[in-house]
Amino acid sequence: MRDFDCEVLIIGAGPAGMAAARAAAESGKSIVVLDDNPRPGGQIWRDGPAVQLPAVATEYRQALQGLNHVKLLNASRVVAQYGGRQILYESAQEYGLISYQRLILCCGARELLLPFPGWTLPGVSGAGGLQAQIKNGLSVKGLRVAIAGSGPLLLAVANSVVKAGGEVVLLAEQASLRRMLAFSCELWRWPTKLRQAFTLANRHYRTSSQVIAAEGVERIESVQVRQGKRIYTLGCDRLACGFGLVANIELALLLGCRIVDEAVAVDRWQQTSVKQIFAAGECTGVGGSELALVEGAIAGYAATENNEKALQQMALRARWQRFAMAVAQAFSLHPALKALALPDTLLCRCEDVQLGQVSEYTDWASAKLGSRCGMGACQGKICGAAARHLFDWPLSTPRVPLTPARVEALALLAPSKMEQ
Structure with missing residues (x-):
């Protein structure tokens, strides 16, 4: 058992968590960053043998490594809340309690996977899941890969497949051509995203398209595709599907934070409805790495009472919030997906x-x-x-433990222990 005591605890080491830690560190306060990945970066900056990280990710990693009063707990998970301002955590090697004065939730998001016939066949995965596997060394060289679902992530996954030597045979976007054109016409407001769109363009991109079934005996062999009113079959070796992202709000729910539209509600300082708890990044609403970075910085400054520097970031946050709203509107899911x-x-x-x-x-x-x-x-x-x-079920408050844990760790949650 290994316990920690810190002034600021940050859950998550993706872009928001790293930015929060970097900003909070300017105060000189003791900081612990807990993350369930082996290395910081989150899903978007996931490291691996087949990865060349962007310069900004490397910069934030190096900045964290150079901060002596920031402790990074990698490959560690939150098990439960313990008493007042304490978190029970666990890793493969140890478990213990982390006491804090301020908490910043940067829990990120995960893929929304919608079931359809054949989605459990070997060779079928989430879109982001396939990208993560490729980063970790999965070979797709020479394989025919179909990609389907919704959102900008599909283009990034297709780019990863092509770079790894795979062949993208389909890129099916459920949103309509009209929405995509309207969204494209707005991209001039965010030049970096416009350049990115040109870089990731793929000739197999099809709008108003959905994979309605995966077919195969021992593994996937083909997919049924509906494009408008037309249905056809396409051979493939892999299928990657993702229907956008959903915020990781389980810990926030457990801590009593207010949730709005399935995301953690925050004020202008990134403070939640619970006074000592802040939140930033995708758990407050999906918006991309740029928004996560600036929200994390505001949360880090505000949690350490550096409101002046937090205020300096708010105009930039508003700019990327407008982009997030444009993405949400363009890629909202069609009701027909509920009938797959x-x-x-x-x-x-x-x-x-x-x-x-x-x-x-x-x-x-x-x-x-x-x-x-x-x-x-x-x-x-x-x-x-x-x-x-x-x-359309309502949200339900999760129960502890939030993740499977060893008996010794769970024993700390016994009533007799909580009362001490």
Whole structure:
């Protein structure tokens, strides 16, 4: 068991978390940054043998390494809240309590995966999941890869596949051509994004398109594609699907923070409804790395009472918030996506629960009790978000532990321990 005591605790070491730590460090206060990845960077700046990190990611990493009063706990997870201002954490080697005075949540986001026939076949993954695998050394050389779903991430994944020697045979975007053209016409307001769009352009990009089924015997062999009113079959070796991102708000819910539109609600200082808790980045609303960086900086300054420097960042934040709003409007999901899955399509892959087994329930808690949906290894992070989208279920407060943990760590949560 290993405990820590700090003035500022930051959960997450993606762009928002690193920016928050860098800003807060100017105060000289003791800081702990806890992150579940082996190295800082989050999902967007994930490191690996097949990765060349952007210069800004390298800059933030080096800045963190040079700060003596910042302790980085990699490959560590939050298990639960403990008493007042304490967090129970665990890694593969140790567990313990972290006491803090101020907490900054930079928990990021994860992919929204919507079920459809064949989505559990080997060779089918999330779009961001495939990108992460490629960064970690997965070979796609010579493979035919279909990419489908919604959002700018699809273009980035296609670029990763091409650079790794794979062949992109389809890039299916569910949004309409009209929306994409309107969005493209607005990109001049953000020149870096406009240049990025030209760099990532792919000739297989198709709007108003959805993969409606993956087919194969032992693994994926082809996909059924609906483009407008036309349906056709396309051979492929891999399929990567992602329907945008959902904020990681489980810890914020557990801590009692107010949630609006499935994101952590914050004020101009990035402060949540709980006085000593701040939040920044994708957990406050999906907006990309640029917005995450500036929100993290504001949270770091505000949490250490450097309001003057926080104020200096607010105009830049407003600029990237406008971009986030434009993306959300352009790539909002079509209601037809709710009809992709059939009653016998698996919703919960961990517990083999079919969609038809939970359709009679009215909320997540009753579905878990009646079907074991969401009670597997991922603790409902995949099927829970999908079910909320498909059935319009309300959010439910998570229960501890937030992640599977060793018995010794969980023993700290016993009532007798909490009262001491």
